[in-house]
Structure formats: C-alpha cells, structure tokens
Amino acid sequence: MDLQDKVVVVTGAGNGLGRAYALALAGAGAAVVVNDADDAAAKRVAEQIAAAGGRAVAEPGAVGPTEVAEALAARAVEEFGRLDVLVTNAGILRDRVLWKMSDDDFDAVVNVHLRGTFTCVRAAVARMREQGDGGRIIVVGSPAGQRGNFGQTNYSAAKAAIVGMVRTWAMECARANITVNAVVPVAATAMTKTIPAFAPHIQAWEERGEPFPAWLRAAEGFGTPEDVAALPVFLASDAAAGVTGQAIGIGGDRLSLWSHPQEVAVAYRDGGWDADAIAATWATGVGREPQTYGIPAPQAPEANGTPR
Numbered sequence: 287m288d289l290q291d292k293v294v295v296v297t298g299a300g301n302g303l304g305r306a307y308a309l310a311l312a313g314a315g316a317a318v319v320v321n322d323a324d325d326a327a328a329k330r331v332a333e334q335i336a337a338a339g340g341r342a343v344a345e346p347g348a349v350g351p352t353e354v355a356e357a358l359a360a361r362a363v364e365e366f367g368r369l370d371v372l373v374t375n376a377g378i379l380r381d382r383v384l385w386k387m388s389d390d391d392f393d394a395v396v397n398v399h400l401r402g403t404f405t406c407v408r409a410a411v412a413r414m415r416e417q418g419d420g421g422r423i424i425v426v427g428s429p430a431g432q433r434g435n436f437g438q439t440n441y442s443a444a445k446a447a448i449v450g451m452v453r454t455w456a457m458e459c460a461r462a463n464i465t466v467n468a469v470v471p472v473a474a475t476a477m478t479k480t481i482p483a484f485a486p487h488i489q490a491w492e493e494r495g496e497p498f499p500a501w502l503r504a505a506e507g508f509g510t511p512e513d514v515a516a517l518p519v520f521l522a523s524d525a526a527a528g529v530t531g532q533a534i535g536i537g538g539d540r541l542s543l544w545s546h547p548q549e550v551a552v553a554y555r556d557g558g559w560d561a562d563a564i565a566a567t568w569a570t571g572v573g574r575e576p577q578t579y580g581i582p583a584p585q586a587p588e589a590n591g592t593p594r
Contacts, residue, residue, distance in 0.1 A: 287523045290315035293366040294522065295358050297349050297406060298376030300327025302475040303426070303511045307373050310515035311522060312340035317366040321358055321376070323348040341366070349376045349402030355409040363413065371422040371522040372410040374403045379477055381437045392440045399444035404451065407466075411459060420463030422522050425452060427468040427533055432544055433581045449533050453546065456531030465530035467521050470544055471514040472507050472537030474498075483584040484508065498538065499586075506584045507540030517541075550577065 294311050298304040300322030312318045312335040320335070320342055322328035328344035335342035345361045347354040362369040378398050380391035403425050414421035430438050431445025448468065455466040472478070474488045490496040491510070502508045517536045520526050535542035551572040555563060 287314045287519050287525070289519070289522055292316040292370040292522060293319075293362050293368050294371040294373065295319040295321060295345075295362050295369065295406075295410065296373040296375060297321045297358070297402065298323075299331055299373075300324045302477075303471055303473060303514060304373075304375035305331050306473075306511035306515040307375060307518045308342070309335065310512070310519050311371070311373075312338070312342055314519050314523075315340075316371065316522065317341035318343075319358060319362045319365065320344045321349070322346060323376070348398070349374075349406055350397040352405050352409070355402075355405035358406060359409040359413045368417055369410060369413045369421070371424065372406060373424045373426070373518050373522075374406050375426045376402055377426070377441075377477075379438075379480075380440060381480075382439075383437050384439050387439055395440035396444050399441070400447050403448050407451075407455065411455075411462075411464060414464050415462050418462075421465075422526070423455065423459070423464060423466040424518050424521050425449075425466070425468050427452075427470045429470060429472060429535070429581050432470060432533070434579050435581050449544075452533065453531055460530065465521070465526065467526075467529060467531070468533040469514070469517050469521070470533055470535040470542075471517075472535070473509060473511045473514045475511065478508075481584075483586075500539075501587050502584070503538030504540065507535065507537040507542070508584070509538035513538055551575070 289311060294316045296304055296308045296318060299308040299320045308318050308320050308331055318335060320328045320332045325346040328346045332342040332344040343365050345358055347357060359369055376398060378395060380395050382391050407423055425448050427449045428445040430442045431449055434442050452466050452468045459466055474491060478484050479488045487498055487502060491498060498509055514536050517534060533544040535544055553571045
C-alpha cells in the first residue's frame, strides 16, 4: 500500500490501537497528525514516526468539543496542505453495572466516543468536501456495540451508535466520493486487559514477549494492536475506493464482516395484532428463534473440549 500522497488524522493515537494505526499509516507513507488527550504521549508517537523517516506532528486535545475537532482538521491543512483520511480511535471506559452507573460515568464515555466521533467526522468531511477530491472516514467500533457487554451500558451504546452513523454518513458522503467505514477491533490493550480470560495472555505477551496461543488468535480473533493496524491502512488506500458503509472486524488471525441489523422473522395477521394474538403465536412464530446477545466468554480448548 502506498499512501505517500495522503494526510491522516488519528485520534487517541498516543497508545494502544491508535498508536498502532498511526505507525502503520506512516509506515505506508502517509503524513500523520497524532492526536491524544495526553500531550506527552502524542509527542512520543510523532517523534517515533519522524525518527523512522516519516512525517508527523502532534496535536493534543481531548476529543468531544467542536473546537478540538476543527483544530485537528486545521492542523492537517496547516502542516501538510490537505486532509485525506480521518481515523477516530479516541476513547475511555467508565464501566459500571446499570444500577451503579452515574450520570457522569455515562456522559463522559458518550462525550468522548460518540460526540467525539461526530464532531471530528463533521470537521473532516467539511474539509474534504472543500477540497473536492474525496476522502476516507474510518471510525472505530467494538464488539460491545455489536453484541452488548456486561457493565458497559455507556460504551456499548456509544459504539452501536457510531456504527449507526456510519451507515447514514456513507449515504450522505457518497456524492463527494468520501467513503465511511467502521473498524471493529479485538486486540491486547489497556481496555481488554481487564477481561479475566485475556489478562494472563496479555501479561505474558507484555512481560515476556510470549505469542498469543493459536486458539486465541483464531477462535477469538484476538492478537496484538499491530494485527489490527493493517485494516485502516487498506481502508485509507485506493484499493478500498469502493468499500463504504461497512463494519469490518479484525483481530489476531481473523478478518470478518459484521452484518447490518435486519428483520429475521416476519408474521402477518389480517386486521393487525393485539396483545393476545402476539402472545398466542410468539413461541411458534416470530419468537421461535430469539436472537442471541452479549459477547461470548472466551474459552480455551481445555475448557470446551476442542482439541488443539
């Protein structure tokens, strides 16, 4: 992939997945505006890119406010003359079970993930439309937004809404030749380190460089941030010019395409439905095969009987 003529903004790029995205995009030749709420972290990544012969500047700031979003787009133009690609990766966690989640817990996560994605994409698309030669919007979703996850009301809601916006923006931006897609990553990060099934493997990888076991990379699609970083590079490239409106999963050895919500069972009744009629037919009609929910708990082969 050759991204020599591309200018990219990556939010939340000081650590973890965002850092991996920024390094991979720069490695493919793109000029990168490295954003993070942590000023020092953003500068470290920009310096690492520059030390490797790439082009990068740090533009710190916590996403959410319009002013931060517009500053990111403006910095790209100021430093590199244009803006071609936006990757909205910035995020935080405030996990609590529903009845213990405060207003502040909810608002903080929604502000960074959902509002931050909205304001940054709005600013980037405005710039891309002015330039008149298209662009790439790459937002970051989560399996929690696709499936739900215990203790993550705020995070699941924001990530589900982000993918919902992708489908709308893909339609709205099509005439301007701007593609809009969501990456749904699974990787070793500070967030996934809190999951008991993943924690010992992440610790072994971080402390001793031990590779993730094959079952985890394949069955769970779980690996390093670098395993995920190829997808934004592809979506930023000319090879992905026809890809838009999609939610694409990646992690470990697995690449996947998430389905869009759609009706899976339908029934009709002359004159419409009353509650008694719904109750009488539910178990044998549209409710015969209810949809699953929640992210399945990872299981090692020893736990589920699957041979290595």
